[in-house]
Amino acid sequence: MTKSAKHPTLSEVARRAGVGTTTVSRVINGGRRVDPQTLAHVRRVIEQLGYMPNQAARILKGGRTRTIGLLIPSIADPFFSACAEAAQAIARANDSLVIVTTTQNDTSVEIANVNVLTRHRADGLIIAPADSKSQALRTLLARLSVPVVALDRPLSGTSIPAVLADNFAGARTGTNHLIEHGYRRILCLTGEPTLYTIRERIRGYREAVKSARIEYSVDTSVKDHRSAEETIERFLCGSYPPDAIFTLKNSTTIYAFEALQKFGIEVPGSVAILGYDDFELAATVRPAITVIRQPIEEMGRVAAELLFEQLQEPGKTAWNSSVDGAKKIRLDTRLIRRESCGCSETIS
């Protein structure tokens, strides 16, 4: 095993092959304008040496790095990992590598990651910002010389295009569905109320409830099983117990569902439940949970497409200097009727 030395270089290949470096360079870049004889010979030497061009040296020459950065809260979150997978597929089609970094929804980690990716000279960035309004992040991004696309959450007050789900309309649709079923005391449950998406969903819920002129309450303190149980118990024992629960995010839906199950409350008989965001086993639990489904893969795909589009036509950075004049692509959500809202029994 003599192979474990360092990496062979292009000039080593050239020397061994008895040709100039230019020729080798041409060979590894497609082999055009090279005599078939030489081509074959050089290729053989490359193979034999196990030569791999050093990406760093190429990058240094100033070209594209064929690398894009993806900044998401967590890679273990099904929503974002699905987005990431979709974005990766587009990147691969564009012959690019994706570097995924996770931010834990922490703006300072986010900024650190943007810096790392900038040092690596990523050609562009796709980011799901923890805080749509972070001044630090916005100014950092503004100074960047590469295109950026916001995913799932916009970057307000910037010219950065965003690919979003229509959280407002989705939540309104969900709430209205519950209202159409006849529920009048719809409790809205969630956690992480600082996130853009959650705020939009709350807005949608409020709008629907207001239009129907019914009472409402929102509780944004659900973080885990315990807080879900406590909150639900409190409301259920209150003077105006809910007849339905609208949960604004995946984990909350699950916590609430389990709490209801634990308390032995009939769903949807005593209390109905409808969740924002679909998840794998929503159709498998009993009762199956009705949800608002987001076009997750499409979001990742569209964001990546948008980025590569900008990479293609440089300078065409749609510069609407007006605040929030940036392009916003809002994708539609869909109501998936299952059993937890009463559909299989009443409406069908």
Place this chain on the structure above:
Amino acid sequence: MTKSAKHPTLSEVARRAGVGTTTVSRVINGGRRVDPQTLAHVRRVIEQLGYMPNQAARILKGGRTRTIGLLIPSIADPFFSACAEAAQAIARANDSLVIVTTTQNDTSVEIANVNVLTRHRADGLIIAPADSKSQALRTLLARLSVPVVALDRPLSGTSIPAVLADNFAGARTGTNHLIEHGYRRILCLTGEPTLYTIRERIRGYREAVKSARIEYSVDTSVKDHRSAEETIERFLCGSYPPDAIFTLKNSTTIYAFEALQKFGIEVPGSVAILGYDDFELAATVRPAITVIRQPIEEMGRVAAELLFEQLQEPGKTAWNSSVDGAKKIRLDTRLIRRESCGCSETIS
């Protein structure tokens, strides 16, 4: 907005600051051996110019790239995304970036990805090989000059260390649990029988069943809901219907559970079910599903730790030239008793 030009370089900073390049280099590398005055000044210029060192140039100088590559089948698979998250945490602690690439369990994609990562001069690789025996992959990896760690699946016949779950013991434990409950006709269901992990689990199941001197059958054709339904129906209508089902992977567990639910078969009354690999809602569905849980995060963490260990002490590549003499870390699985095997009713 004059900022959107190219990236400012170190020598530009030096010129603007009226100092030499060495000084700037020292500043961006910690600022030791630099006069506090100059330090502050240079820092100001850097800030003002929005200067970011070009990683490529540093790499070119030959040092570590502080980048490791992770090759997994899919980023959307909860098992691997959890591993990835854990590995990332370790990488961050070692001040390194992780580049995650997905292989779709396709050896040729895998090889392409190894090449990409080699061109990027990743300091090391963590790989969950699609095929533990792929000759092409093994020779490619053998020529590499960087440390490699196998994750979840070993690379047989190499000196590459592997971090695995004890699939054999886990499956045996699961099967034995079913046997202890009194089940005697335990059907083993799975898909992807070519994977190392699945083969090991089948081995574990066979061993348990053989020791108990009972009949058994394994069906490895479950790919989706439909095939699960067909297979289960076929066995159920057969002359020797199973009284329990042991599923060897997550998706199979879910497909089988849903099929049973759809057919209206009482679980565990008529047929018990036990799954290999835990999943988020296994405790939420009714009945809650008993599973063999793998130490997922630990696997990702240990694999990354092992890699950085090798990175620390170069050359110490535990070179047991004997075939399969490589270090193998086998982590224990755990039986999580829930209801689908009859535990809450019989054993508790």
Place this chain on the structure above:
DNA sequence: CTGAAAGCGCTAACAT
């Protein structure tokens, strides 16, 4: 069709 040579941005001797 092929080669020589000039950098790309940075680091690390070696001076001063």
Place this chain on the structure above:
DNA sequence: ATGTTAGCGCTTTCAG
């Protein structure tokens, strides 16, 4: 404490 300088491995004019 700080500047000068020589490459790192590659691409790319510009000449043969």
